[in-house]
Amino acid sequence: MTHRATGPDRPVRTPLRPLRLLVAALLAAALAACSGNGETPQPAAIEGLDILVVPAADAASGRAWDGVVEAVRQATLAAQTSGRVAEVRRDVGDRVDANELLVRLTAVEQQAGVEAARAQLHATEARAREADGNYARYLELSQAQYVSKSQLEQMHAARDSARAARDAARAQLANVGQQVDYTSVRAPYAGIVASRDVEPGESVGVGRTLMTVFAPEALRIEVSVPQSDAEAIRANAIASVRFHDGRSADAAGVTVFPAADAATHAVRVRIDLPTLDPVPAPGSTAKVVFPAVAGAAFPRIPASAVAVRGEVNAAYVLSDGRLALRQLRLGERSGGEVEVIAGLKPGETIAIDPVAARQALVAARGDD
Numbered sequence: 001m002t003h004r005a006t007g008p009d010r011p012v013r014t015p016l017r018p019l020r021l022l023v024a025a026l027l028a029a030a031l032a033a034c035s036g037n038g039e040t041p042q043p044a045a046i047e048g049l050d051i052l053v054v055p056a057a058d059a060a061s062g063r064a065w066d067g068v069v070e071a072v073r074q075a076t077l078a079a080q081t082s083g084r085v086a087e088v089r090r091d092v093g094d095r096v097d098a099n100e101l102l103v104r105l106t107a108v109e110q111q112a113g114v115e116a117a118r119a120q121l122h123a124t125e126a127r128a129r130e131a132d133g134n135y136a137r138y139l140e141l142s143q144a145q146y147v148s149k150s151q152l153e154q155m156h157a158a159r160d161s162a163r164a165a166r167d168a169a170r171a172q173l174a175n176v177g178q179q180v181d182y183t184s185v186r187a188p189y190a191g192i193v194a195s196r197d198v199e200p201g202e203s204v205g206v207g208r209t210l211m212t213v214f215a216p217e218a219l220r221i222e223v224s225v226p227q228s229d230a231e232a233i234r235a236n237a238i239a240s241v242r243f244h245d246g247r248s249a250d251a252a253g254v255t256v257f258p259a260a261d262a263a264t265h266a267v268r269v270r271i272d273l274p275t276l277d278p279v280p281a282p283g284s285t286a287k288v289v290f291p292a293v294a295g296a297a298f299p300r301i302p303a304s305a306v307a308v309r310g311e312v313n314a315a316y317v318l319s320d321g322r323l324a325l326r327q328l329r330l331g332e333r334s335g336g337e338v339e340v341i342a343g344l345k346p347g348e349t350i351a352i353d354p355v356a357a358r359q360a361l362v363a364a365r366g367d368d
Helices: 016-035 108-143 149-181 227-235 354-367
Strands: 051-053 063-071 074-078 083-088 101-105 184-186 191-196 209-214 219-226 240-243 248-250 253-260 266-272 285-290 300-302 307-309 312-319 322-334 337-342 349-351
Touching: 083 108, 101 209, 108 149, 219 227, 219 285, 227 253, 227 266, 227 285, 266 285, 307 354, 312 354, 322 354, 349 354
Parallel strands: none
Antiparallel strands: 051 349, 063 219, 063 285, 074 209, 083 101, 101 184, 191 209, 219 266, 240 248, 240 285, 253 266, 300 337, 307 312, 312 322, 312 349, 322 337
């Protein structure tokens, strides 16, 4: 028979649950003593800031696509002969007239080639005249049967050979003369200098880019739209263009391509731009808006209210008198305002000056 020990030697065990409750009660009492009234302290309210209530999003006038301005007529002027740049008469942004001299190359070698070709032509012309005279005399002698038929044929061949050499010399002179003309690079049409790629004193070879000129009155943008939107745009071929500098203009013409791309299944749309001053630079970005396609509407806030932290855009949001920095996803900027695609809702309050908001937030935390 087994007996359980009783008496003073038996250890006494305290139940765990009452012990845990006791520890929790003591911890709560300590926290209450630290806070004074048992409530978690809250940061001080932010007051005195310039604020803005985020307005409701306006109905979008149409869906926008990003595009790049390109020139319909753009000429890249390259060297067609070797030489050294003697003069560059125009710079980037200058307006030029048709056939105006833009770049001049040295023509020492080319001019020497002209002189040599001209001398060769004189020599071949003299031989051709001599051959013509010899053939004429042999023809008269053959009629009197003083020379054989084979001798006459030899004179005929010599005359033809001399004439061919003269014609080849004339072609060579024309060729080297053209090389001299290539040393003067002229504008193919009236336009604006888009790039200048050489400086006086540089040595250039055939094919070296010297300058680029484009016609400002013929600019366009091409965008690719989904097939589902192409028909709506074709039925209502109207578009407006918003440029990166905040300007906007109505398209002079809209052309929807008849076929879709086999790889992307997108349809290209060409937008012809009107004449603008200043002229949008080819290669600059722009947004093309088609009213025929419904677009999403986003609230807009002043661009100055956006706090930039590295690559992150954010805004100071004020709620119940307290500030919080919230990350934003931004869209198009125009007229000093920016679209907020995500991060803010209409009716929320933001600080207009992010620098002042940050200073106020730091001060409030210091008071805590």
